[in-house]
Amino acid sequence: xxxxxxxxxxxxxxxxxxxxxxxxxxxxxxxxxxxxxxxxxxxxxxxxxxxxxxxxxxxxxxxxxxxxxxxxxxxxxxxxxxxxxxxxxxxxxxxxxxxxxxxxxxxxxxxxxxxxxxxxxxxxxxxxxxxxxxxxxxxxxxxxxxxxxxxxxxxxxxxxxxxxxxxxxxxxxxxxxxxxxxxxxxxxxxxxxxxxxxxxxxxxxxxxxxxxxxxxxxxxxxxxxxxxxxxxxxxxxxxxxxxxxxxxxxxxxxxxxxxxxxxxxxxxx
Amino acid sequence: xxxxxxxxxxxxxxxxxxxxxxxxxxxxxxxxxxxxxxxxxxxxxxxxxxxxxxxxxxxxxxxxxxxxxxxxxxxxxxxxxxxxxxxxxxxxxxxxxxxxxxxxxxxxxxxxxxxxxxxxxxxxxxxxxxxxxxxxxxxxxxxxxxxxxxxxx
Ligand SMILES: Cc1cc2nc3c(=O)[nH]c(=O)nc-3n(C[C@H](O)[C@H](O)[C@H](O)COP(=O)(O)OP(=O)(O)OC[C@H]3O[C@@H](n4cnc5c(N)ncnc54)[C@H](O)[C@@H]3O)c2cc1C
Ligand code: FES
Numbered sequence: 001x002x003x004x005x006x007x008x009x010x011x012x013x014x015x016x017x018x019x020x021x022x023x024x025x026x027x028x029x030x031x032x033x034x035x036x037x038x039x040x041x042x043x044x045x046x047x048x049x050x051x052x053x054x055x056x057x058x059x060x061x062x063x064x065x066x067x068x069x070x071x072x073x074x075x076x077x078x079x080x081x082x083x084x085x086x087x088x089x090x091x092x093x094x095x096x097x098x099x100x101x102x103x104x105x106x107x108x109x110x111x112x113x114x115x116x117x118x119x120x121x122x123x124x125x126x127x128x129x130x131x132x133x134x135x136x137x138x139x140x141x142x143x144x145x146x147x148x149x150x151x152x153x154x155x156x157x158x159x160x161x162x163x164x165x166x167x168x169x170x171x172x173x174x175x176x177x178x179x180x181x182x183x184x185x186x187x188x189x190x191x192x193x194x195x196x197x198x199x200x201x202x203x204x205x206x207x208x209x210x211x212x213x214x215x216x217x218x219x220x221x222x223x224x225x226x227x228x229x230x231x232x233x234x235x236x237x238x239x240x241x242x243x244x245x246x247x248x249x250x251x252x253x254x255x256x257x258x259x260x261x262x263x264x265x266x267x268x269x
Numbered sequence: 270x271x272x273x274x275x276x277x278x279x280x281x282x283x284x285x286x287x288x289x290x291x292x293x294x295x296x297x298x299x300x301x302x303x304x305x306x307x308x309x310x311x312x313x314x315x316x317x318x319x320x321x322x323x324x325x326x327x328x329x330x331x332x333x334x335x336x337x338x339x340x341x342x343x344x345x346x347x348x349x350x351x352x353x354x355x356x357x358x359x360x361x362x363x364x365x366x367x368x369x370x371x372x373x374x375x376x377x378x379x380x381x382x383x384x385x386x387x388x389x390x391x392x393x394x395x396x397x398x399x400x401x402x403x404x405x406x407x408x409x410x411x412x413x414x415x416x417x418x419x420x421x422x
Contacts, residue, residue, distance in 0.1 A: 111417070140418060141416065141418040171336075171337060171339060171340070172337055176343075177343045178328065179409060180412045182412075204412070205412075205418075208412060
């Protein structure tokens with residue numbers, strides 16, 4: 001599958017090492033996608049990386065939030081407005097939005113894990129009456145690392161969503177929570193039988209968050225995680241992203257904790 | 270006293286405690302209220318109080334030279350802190366500072382220690398309530414210092 005060409009419309013610095021790119025497809029087409037899906041983005045001359053959509057699937061342009069960790073992601077975050085970028089996708093199976101209808105929804109994000117959850121949150125807020133109570137628990141390293149900070153502050157001010165933010169490390173001037181995100185789960189007021197959880201963050205964080213949610217009585221099949229493994233083809237051919245019997249690119253990246261639990265200990269492939 | 274006993278029995282830490290033990294524990298308890306920004310405890314001081322939070326939030330902090338005070342954990346209603354009352358040398362190992370107007374039940378650590386010593390059944394029950402909190406704090410501190418969200422992890 002050959003990448004389509006897009007151009008960077010806007011570039012915003014979102015966290016010390018993360019940038020958000022707004023893209024225009026060169027052919028003017030609108031890219032339809034489901035919350036939780038991802039694209040393979042090409043930085044020409046450097047390479048390709050899997051990056052989730054982080055914008056509003058209903059309205060906005062194609063938006064990706066990228067953390068510079070290696071050569072490809074760094075090159076992507078350095079693209080300036082007007083520069084070309086390659087787009088293959090959308091790929092994967094997203095968040096269980098249909099299964100969440102009529103239920104309370106708890107989103108648990110760790111660091112840049114907020115990016116793949118953001119389209120789900122837009123959908124939940126955009127079609128608010130279809131869902132029960134919506135809660136966002138968001139853990140970051142330090143206050144200055146909180147990605148989409150202004151938006152998070154806006155969500156906090158709304159009456160139709162509960163938002164709790166915690167950081168791992170803070171100076172005395174931070175008045176919010178300090179402690180890992182699982183400490184917020186222990187304090188949640190929830191009805192486990194009618195709650196569905198969507199979790200994204202580093203794997204270790206997701207493991208402990210899943211355990212904490214299940215300890216609160218949520219069923220393993222009601223806890224959904226988005227997995228990150230190295231990808232190449234993104235269409236289930238190359239085997240790069242294989243985790244046990246599953247291909248993250250084709251069968252995921254979103255899976256239930258029930259399905260992932262035996263595989264979560266598997267080391268990077 | 271009856272009011273305090275009810276408050277104590279409704280706090281998650283003591284909920285379901287044997288009635289007799291509750292009465293004994295109540296003898297060591299008093300209501301406490303702190304303004305926002307007040308220090309409840311200072312690192313190095315004698316830890317002769319154990320706190321059960323009812324309202325408000327408390328930041329546990331350690332001050333590092335040149336870096337000022339760093340908060341490593343915030344606690345809210347239903348949480349407890351100050352388990353140092355149980356372990357020699359009974360000394361606070363951090364500062365505890367309120368973030369809001371805070372209400373708590375302050376338990377006299379020495380009084381509680383003596384009662385636990387005199388009645389090991391009560392002591393064991395209280396120990397079973399304290400240990401999970403201590404273990405949970407240890408575990409979450411480990412994860413916190415793994416620096417999970419750092420790009421290198
Ligand atoms: C389905 C899916 C969705 C993704 N969505 C996003 C997204 O929205 N935003 C985003 O920034 N990234 C996302 N990623 C991760 C991204 O694809 C990888 O970080 C990719 O490896 C970056 O390529 P690179 O060449 O820059 O770094 P590489 O050369 O692959 O890696 C450089 C170094 O960084 C480490 N590293 C790689 N990925 C990560 C990571 N995610 N966290 C911490 N360390 C890492 C590697 O172990 C290596 O040491 C997603 C991955 C998948 C599979
Ligand atoms: S990336 Fe090739 S099989 Fe998934």
